[in-house]
Amino acid sequence: MEIANFVKEKRKSVRLTQPELAEKAGVGLRFIRELEQGKQSLRLDKVNQVIQLFGYEVGAVKKKPTTYL
Amino acid sequence: MEIANFVKEKRKSVRLTQPELAEKAGVGLRFIRELEQGKQSLRLDKVNQVIQLFGYEVGAVKKKPTTYL
DNA sequence: TATATTTGTACCCAAAAGGGTATATAAAAA
DNA sequence: TTTTTATATACCCTTTTGGGTACAAATATA
Structure with missing residues (x-):
């Protein structure tokens, strides 16, 4: 799953609003919004600040393998 | 494995130098160096440009679970 | 329906990323 | 060892992030 939806689902599963998650993660509200909307150019460390709250971290x-056609 | 060493090992396994990898990935040489040195605040999209060459992408x-003490 | 809550978009601005490049250091080869 | 190759660090500069905030749109609730 893309990180965007991963965060959104995890957040909802623990009944947090975006402002609450931003607060807990120590990032701005704007960042949470861009993250959940799939912005690609976010900073890795900020993403980590968020998903580590759920016990995850960014990795490769x-x-x-895609099926063509 | 952290992304830093992941990239370094993958790069070496295919016998590329940092300048060559930068070229192929379409990022600057400086970026490859900071990536392999574990800089935390890199941009997600740039990291993706690099590791997708190896068939990987950034994910959660x-x-x-850490053992304390 | 009306009202409250949550989420999405737009603006300004300081701080930082990342490209290019030159130089220094380290590692490998002759 | 000397020479070549590869990697690390430092500087300048443009572009973009991300924080804060205000407002709009969408969703949920009464």
Whole structure:
């Protein structure tokens, strides 16, 4: 799953609003919003600040071989 | 494995120098160096440009539960 | 429906990323 | 060892991030 939806789902599963998650993660509200909307050019350390709250960290994962056509 | 060493090992396994990898990934040489040295505040999209060459992408991975002491 | 809550978009601005490049250091080869 | 190759550090500069904030749009609740 893309990080965007991963964060959104995790956040909802623990019933937090975006402002609450921003607060807990120590990032700005704007960042949470851009993150959940899939902005690609976010800073790695900031993303880590957020997902570590859920026990995750950013890492390299194998891409699924795509089926063409 | 941290992304830093992941990139370094993958790069060496295919016998590329840092300038060559930078060229192929379409990022600056400086970026490859900071990446392999573990700089935390890199941009996600740039990291993706690099590791997708090896068939990987950035994603959320579970942190190993740490043993304290 | 109306009202409250949550989420998305737009603006300004300081701080930082990252490209290019030159130089220094380290490692490998002759 | 000397010579070549590879990697690390430092500087200048432009572009972009991300914080703060205000407002709009969407969603949920009464």
